[in-house]
Amino acid sequence: MIPYGRQSINADDVAAVLDVLRSDWITQGPAGEAFEASLTALTGASHAVAVNSATSALHLACLALGVGPGSMVWTSPNTFVASANCARMCGADVDFVDIDPRTWNLDPLALARKLQVAKRNGRLPDVVIPVHFGGQSCDMRAIRSLGQEYGFAIIEDASHAVGGLYDGSPVGSCRYADIAVFSFHPVKIVTTAEGGAALTNQDALATRLRLLRSHGITREPTLMEQPGTGPWYYEQLELGYNYRMTDLQAALGVSQLKRVSTFVSERQRLAARYDRLLADLPLQTGYSIDDAVSALHLYPVLLVPGMAGRRRAVFDAMRTGGIGVNVHYIPVHTQPYFRRLGFKPGDFPVAEDYYSRALSLPLYPDLGDAGQDRVVATLRAALAAAGAPG
Numbered sequence: 001m002i003p004y005g006r007q008s009i010n011a012d013d014v015a016a017v018l019d020v021l022r023s024d025w026i027t028q029g030p031a032g033e034a035f036e037a038s039l040t041a042l043t044g045a046s047h048a049v050a051v052n053s054a055t056s057a058l059h060l061a062c063l064a065l066g067v068g069p070g071s072m073v074w075t076s077p078n079t080f081v082a083s084a085n086c087a088r089m090c091g092a093d094v095d096f097v098d099i100d101p102r103t104w105n106l107d108p109l110a111l112a113r114k115l116q117v118a119k120r121n122g123r124l125p126d127v128v129i130p131v132h133f134g135g136q137s138c139d140m141r142a143i144r145s146l147g148q149e150y151g152f153a154i155i156e157d158a159s160h161a162v163g164g165l166y167d168g169s170p171v172g173s174c175r176y177a178d179i180a181v182f183s184f185h186p187v188k189i190v191t192t193a194e195g196g197a198a199l200t201n202q203d204a205l206a207t208r209l210r211l212l213r214s215h216g217i218t219r220e221p222t223l224m225e226q227p228g229t230g231p232w233y234y235e236q237l238e239l240g241y242n243y244r245m246t247d248l249q250a251a252l253g254v255s256q257l258k259r260v261s262t263f264v265s266e267r268q269r270l271a272a273r274y275d276r277l278l279a280d281l282p283l284q285t286g287y288s289i290d291d292a293v294s295a296l297h298l299y300p301v302l303l304v305p306g307m308a309g310r311r312r313a314v315f316d317a318m319r320t321g322g323i324g325v326n327v328h329y330i331p332v333h334t335q336p337y338f339r340r341l342g343f344k345p346g347d348f349p350v351a352e353d354y355y356s357r358a359l360s361l362p363l364y365p366d367l368g369d370a371g372q373d374r375v376v377a378t379l380r381a382a383l384a385a386a387g388a389p390g
């Protein structure tokens, strides 16, 4: 089975992890600091706080921005559930903003309309979490300017977009956001097995992210509330978590980040090749905005509207043919948990229409031309068998 995504591990990655395993520090040691330095070097952000998952990074990002009971957080319905769950973990309310039918990212026009209504109703969001779906940045200039007008903070969920660019700056630079979040799950662009990071240019947010990552505990005398009683002394200043990344993971991350531009350029080469090979098929492919360079985490294709009812048949034929296609994403608001909060099908029709016709084709650096040719041949046959218009 050709999977839809997978990690790319080489001998250097293996050696880097083994080195840590043989060293004095397998967690909270120098590899963690080196990984954070690699992340600030990649993005230009002032601070990187590495944690055990992007889900944890999103949770800490919300907490650092003061999200709590009574807060309102908005995100895209076309995302993994973690982008919305982070607000619920803080006891906050969640709402969604529908997507743009071409980029499949949070639509700034829908955001502007929803903000006008929310202002009249006195329920503006405290935080908006745009998600760089598939690796292409959202329209961050538009979202930032709405943030300034309506007074909300911004967390970029850049889980898909490590190694991408927006407006000439690396994704994660936080030029248009308070905090940006990366994921290092094996299907993402670079991996630490499990792992994530929160990046920011604001010193106070970085301090809070670090504090909350490790139980709310500090050993930093300038942060303490009471006089220290000895070298063993530490203070718990608030309720935090153990969201730390191990040095084994961080060393893998350092080694992987050395190849991030190779990973992204190979994904881009394969995506451009898909664009050419699929051009005569009845499919809508991704739309690239002018001021972004996508990291190409995903390569979704959309069946033409008339074929929405046959997505299942195409999916099954691909899986039977050994091609591990997937579907990203089930609109978050239609999940049972979110329905219990009052959301229902029909609430975000663009995301729902997208979902009804979407298929993610395999895309990862080691897919290779031969693997890709197999995907395309299988898709061609699957579409014909499902009665696609020629």
Ligand SMILES: *Cc1c(COP(=O)(O)O)cnc(C)c1O
Pocket (backbone or CB within 6 Å): 052, 053, 054, 055, 056, 079, 080, 082, 083, 131, 157, 159, 160, 182, 183, 184, 185, 194, 195, 196
């Ligand atoms: C993968 C993903 C996450 C969660 O990442 P983990 O590192 O697995 O916690 C969050 N948001 C989006 C958009 C993702 O794709």
